[in-house]
Amino acid sequence: MNFKHHFYLERAAILVCALVSSWIVTASLVTTGNAAEQAGAKVSEFRLDNGLQLVVIPDHRAPVVTHMIWYKVGAADETPGKSGLAHFLEHLMFKGTAKNPQGRFSTVVARIGGQENAFTSSDYTGYYQRVPREQLKTVMEFEADRMTGLVLTDAVVLPERDVILEERNSRMENNPRARLGEQMDAALFLNHPYGKPIIGWRHEMETLSRDDALEFYKRFYGPNDAVVVIAGDIEPDAALKLARETYGQIKPLAAIQQRKRPQEPPQVSPRSLTLADPRVEQPAVQRTYLVPSFATAKANNKPGQSEALEVLGHVLGTGSNSRMYRDLVVDKRVAVSAGAYYDSSALDMGKFGFYASPANGVTLTQLEAAADAVIAEVIDKGITAEEMERAKSRMIADAIYAQDNQASMARWYGTALMTGATVDDVRQWPARIRAVTTQQVQAAAREWLDKKRSVTGYLIKDTTPPAGQPASLQPVKAEKRT
Amino acid sequence: MMRLFAALSAAAFAVIAAAPSASAMDIEKIVSPSGIEAWLVREQAVPLVALNYAFRGGSSQDPADKAGAANFAASLLDEGAGDLDAKAFQERMESRAIELSFQVGRDEFHGSLRTLNENREEAFDLLRLALTAPRFDAEAIERMRRQTIAALQRETSNPNNIASRRWWQTAFPGHPYGRESKGTLDSVPTIAVADLRDYVRRVFARNELTISIVGDVDAKTAGELIDRAFAKLPAKNDLKPVAAAKPAGLGRRIVVDLDVPQAVVTFGGQGLARKDPDFMAGYIVNHILGGGSFSSRLYKEVREKRGLAYGVSNSLVWFKNAAIMMGGTATRADRTGEALSIIEAETRRMANEGPAADELEAAKSYLKGAYALSLDTSSKIASQLTQIQIDKLGIDYMQRRSAMIDAVTLDDAKRVAKRLFGGGMLVTVVGRPKGLESTPE
Numbered sequence: 001m002n003f004k005h006h007f008y009l010e011r012a013a014i015l016v017c018a019l020v021s022s023w024i025v026t027a028s029l030v031t032t033g034n035a036a037e038q039a040g041a042k043v044s045e046f047r048l049d050n051g052l053q054l055v056v057i058p059d060h061r062a063p064v065v066t067h068m069i070w071y072k073v074g075a076a077d078e079t080p081g082k083s084g085l086a087h088f089l090e091h092l093m094f095k096g097t098a099k100n101p102q103g104r105f106s107t108v109v110a111r112i113g114g115q116e117n118a119f120t121s122s123d124y125t126g127y128y129q130r131v132p133r134e135q136l137k138t139v140m141e142f143e144a145d146r147m148t149g150l151v152l153t154d155a156v157v158l159p160e161r162d163v164i165l166e167e168r169n170s171r172m173e174n175n176p177r178a179r180l181g182e183q184m185d186a187a188l189f190l191n192h193p194y195g196k197p198i199i200g201w202r203h204e205m206e207t208l209s210r211d212d213a214l215e216f217y218k219r220f221y222g223p224n225d226a227v228v229v230i231a232g233d234i235e236p237d238a239a240l241k242l243a244r245e246t247y248g249q250i251k252p253l254a255a256i257q258q259r260k261r262p263q264e265p266p267q268v269s270p271r272s273l274t275l276a277d278p279r280v281e282q283p284a285v286q287r288t289y290l291v292p293s294f295a296t297a298k299a300n301n302k303p304g305q306s307e308a309l310e311v312l313g314h315v316l317g318t319g320s321n322s323r324m325y326r327d328l329v330v331d332k333r334v335a336v337s338a339g340a341y342y343d344s345s346a347l348d349m350g351k352f353g354f355y356a357s358p359a360n361g362v363t364l365t366q367l368e369a370a371a372d373a374v375i376a377e378v379i380d381k382g383i384t385a386e387e388m389e390r391a392k393s394r395m396i397a398d399a400i401y402a403q404d405n406q407a408s409m410a411r412w413y414g415t416a417l418m419t420g421a422t423v424d425d426v427r428q429w430p431a432r433i434r435a436v437t438t439q440q441v442q443a444a445a446r447e448w449l450d451k452k453r454s455v456t457g458y459l460i461k462d463t464t465p466p467a468g469q470p471a472s473l474q475p476v477k478a479e480k481r482t
Numbered sequence: 483m484m485r486l487f488a489a490l491s492a493a494a495f496a497v498i499a500a501a502p503s504a505s506a507m508d509i510e511k512i513v514s515p516s517g518i519e520a521w522l523v524r525e526q527a528v529p530l531v532a533l534n535y536a537f538r539g540g541s542s543q544d545p546a547d548k549a550g551a552a553n554f555a556a557s558l559l560d561e562g563a564g565d566l567d568a569k570a571f572q573e574r575m576e577s578r579a580i581e582l583s584f585q586v587g588r589d590e591f592h593g594s595l596r597t598l599n600e601n602r603e604e605a606f607d608l609l610r611l612a613l614t615a616p617r618f619d620a621e622a623i624e625r626m627r628r629q630t631i632a633a634l635q636r637e638t639s640n641p642n643n644i645a646s647r648r649w650w651q652t653a654f655p656g657h658p659y660g661r662e663s664k665g666t667l668d669s670v671p672t673i674a675v676a677d678l679r680d681y682v683r684r685v686f687a688r689n690e691l692t693i694s695i696v697g698d699v700d701a702k703t704a705g706e707l708i709d710r711a712f713a714k715l716p717a718k719n720d721l722k723p724v725a726a727a728k729p730a731g732l733g734r735r736i737v738v739d740l741d742v743p744q745a746v747v748t749f750g751g752q753g754l755a756r757k758d759p760d761f762m763a764g765y766i767v768n769h770i771l772g773g774g775s776f777s778s779r780l781y782k783e784v785r786e787k788r789g790l791a792y793g794v795s796n797s798l799v800w801f802k803n804a805a806i807m808m809g810g811t812a813t814r815a816d817r818t819g820e821a822l823s824i825i826e827a828e829t830r831r832m833a834n835e836g837p838a839a840d841e842l843e844a845a846k847s848y849l850k851g852a853y854a855l856s857l858d859t860s861s862k863i864a865s866q867l868t869q870i871q872i873d874k875l876g877i878d879y880m881q882r883r884s885a886m887i888d889a890v891t892l893d894d895a896k897r898v899a900k901r902l903f904g905g906g907m908l909v910t911v912v913g914r915p916k917g918l919e920s921t922p923e
Contacts, residue, residue: 106776113851162789169744279639336632390577397579404528405859
């Protein structure tokens with residue numbers, strides 16, 4: 001339920017900066033028992049007869065609402081061979097319906113100065129608008145209409161496919177670090193579709209068609225596969241009434257897709273790979289471990305496990321008080337930057353990772369050894385009570401800061417509900433963080449920071465590109481070092 | 483088509499009246515016991531305080547051979563101050579969830595603070611230490627220097643950074659605005675502790691200090707908090723003058739070779755000063771051409787119709803001593819020329835013909851509504867109040883803004899479009915765009 005490192009794609013970079021950064025920065029909820037109860041008590045939850053779930057988060061500071069619809073479908077639900085389809089469909093959802101031709105929804109939102117965008121992750125796809133409260137019903141009508149009314153022609157589908165290919169160029173091909181991350185995911189997941197990039201592999205993106213998109217849309221988009229989150233200047237009953245009048249009129253999908261993805265076999269071998277690119281001026285070493293997410297810890301009846309990993313991630317790698325930064329950057333001076341993170345928000349397994357970039361004259365091997373020593377020390381000796389308290393204070397305070405931003409609140413609840421958590425789970429998050437002990441943190445480190453379930457990636461400068469071929473089109477050099 | 487347009491207009495009309503109004507925000511001018519002015523918005527729903535402030539004198543104060551000095555100093559303010567070394571200072575901030583940030587713009591040093599109400603006195607104490615007693619310990623200096631140099635090294639092969647730097651260097655040769663705030667691989671190694679102290683001494687003063695505070699705090703307490711952080715600063719700054727400048731190189735295209743599959747394009751030209759009477763008209767026509775929404779001409783022509791790019795946009799940027807408009811896109815190498823031709827043609831068309839009446843109305847409607855919607859957190863409100871003060875727009879600007887937008891006529895828009903977009907652009911392209919070469923100097 002910590003959002004700090006959840007990866008997703010947005011429809012357009014130009015519009016979303018504010019929201020994206022606030023989402024990434026805001027970790028989670030609520031502090032002292034008092035504030036926690038206040039924040040939790042305000043959130044209401046309903047289910048319509050057709051299965052649509054509604055969450056309402058009142059915030060009356062300004063006459064504004066944030067309206068989001070989240071579909072329980074993401075890149076991990078794509079048919080093999082169709083990578084990028086969930087994200088492509090997200091783009092195509094702006095191409096109009098029989099009732100509202102292309103551009104009309106966006107034009108109405110723009111006329112009122114509203115903000116809109118959409119995003120796709122491995123586990124979910126979401127759409128949102130931020131509008132004056134009087135316009136809430138209007139955007140709900142539009143959103144309900146495009147839940148089932150999408151019309152696509154090749155005239156709009158094919159140029160949009162070029163757009164997502166350019167998006168891939170911007171995010172991946174032009175960025176060696178992003179390409180390393182893509183390779184590491186592919187190597188970390190031996191069997192689970194989390195190994196595919198959300199944006200898709202280029203050769204598969206190039207073949208995505210109108211029919212692919214419509215088939216996927218009809219299979220996954222329906223009221224019984226969606227959660228609507230409304231945050232802002234509205235009371236729960238009024239929101240429920242509007243939801244019934246709009247989304248409530250839509251027939252449910254005959255069959256909800258069970259999201260039973262292929263699971264990982266026991267991982268028994270550490271993997272490593274190297275991405276060499278002539279444009280790398282600052283080498284780096286990164287590692288990701290396969291670990292429980294909040295959802296899998298809960299399903300496996302391991303209460304507190306995910307929370308212990310959250311505290312571990314903070315102490316090990318968040319900010320300049322963290323173990324990684326202090327040891328590698330300040331004390332040993334072997335790195336110019338270093339950190340670690342834990343991503344708990346996933347329907348299936350979560351990821352824990354660290355990264356570091358070497359100081360001048362330090363090899364990646366030396367740097368990795370230093371990072372391994374930091375991890376070994378936490379496994380052997382645990383963390384101090386003082387470190388833990390500082391981390392908890394900082395993490396729980398973020399929940400109060402989140403209340404200053406209704407869009408962050410909406411994203412937080414939406415993400416949780418898409419990745420196996422409930423409204424109550426979110427409400428109780430501060431209490432669960434507070435309950436974490438130093439013993440649990442050490443146990444989590446010992447159990448889960450196991451190289452056998454990890455991939456280590458090295459980013460290095462390629463000094464010998466073959467003549468005549470652009471470096472970015474060369475096959476990635478992936479070497480097994482095990 | 484007519485019916486669709488009528489329906490849209492009706493919807494928009496209903497909305498304009500209902501749009502949330504930033505004028506509803508109650509801004510109070512306060513004066514601290516020691517005489518420092520600030521603007522306050524009281525917001526009691528969430529138990530926090532957000533402070534935003536600015537000192538006149540940003541990276542344009544860097545000595546010509548010490549580009550990056552201001553930025554370097556800013557990176558060190560929370561790395562030890564007073565009796566607290568870097569570790570103690572950082573631990574104090576984290577254990578109280580106090581957030582301090584420092585950023586250097588070309589004309590100003592910007593800072594912000596966010597704290598839970600229960601820790602606010604300690605937060606403002608830490609800020610005082612950072613501004614009045616930064617330690618600049620050798621360990622922290624060398625650590626930040628290593629980080630900055632690493633970032634600069636990384637940027638040497640990043641097409642976005644290369645395109646942007648080349649644009650600024652060419653547009654403002656020999657002027658502080660042409661220098662990179664972060665400095666260069668030549669300058670950063672030479673910056674010494676004396677340079678950092680010199681920047682702090684010359685810039686951190688009470689006379690050109692702008693402060694905004696938003697949160698669960700009354701005027702009296704806000705004044706006391708402000709004095710806690712700022713009262714001990716010197717009364718007067720000691721700034722070097724910065725010359726007025728206009729962007730040079732308009733009409734030129736510079737192609738920088740880099741082996742990347744997607745070419746990155748930066749384009750821009752002369753803009754409008756914030757105090758120019760035509761500013762609002764220019765702001766509106768720029769929005770129509772390339773503003774950040776799904777409905778601009780550039781977005782429709784470059785992305786929606788042709789799929790040439792993921793994003794394309796254009797903005798007005800204004801400084802104390804110069805004003806520009808600039809935009810960018812990133813597009814596949816084999817069609818970069820096509821994308822650039824469309825951008826240039828659309829810019830020319832806007833200069834020659836101006837916007838259509840319905841585009842003007844739609845843009846006005848958007849810009850009025852979006853303003854209030856964008857002020858959705860305490861920190862964003864505080865930051866906007868600081869900018870209004872720096873731009874000297876008046877404490878009633880939020881109330882007057884909608885009327886200023888409404889007052890722009892179609893004739894104004896056409897006239898200002900010609901003024902803004904008729905002067906030619908400087909274009910930098912980084913990548914291997916097929917068939918595109920630099921124009922002669």
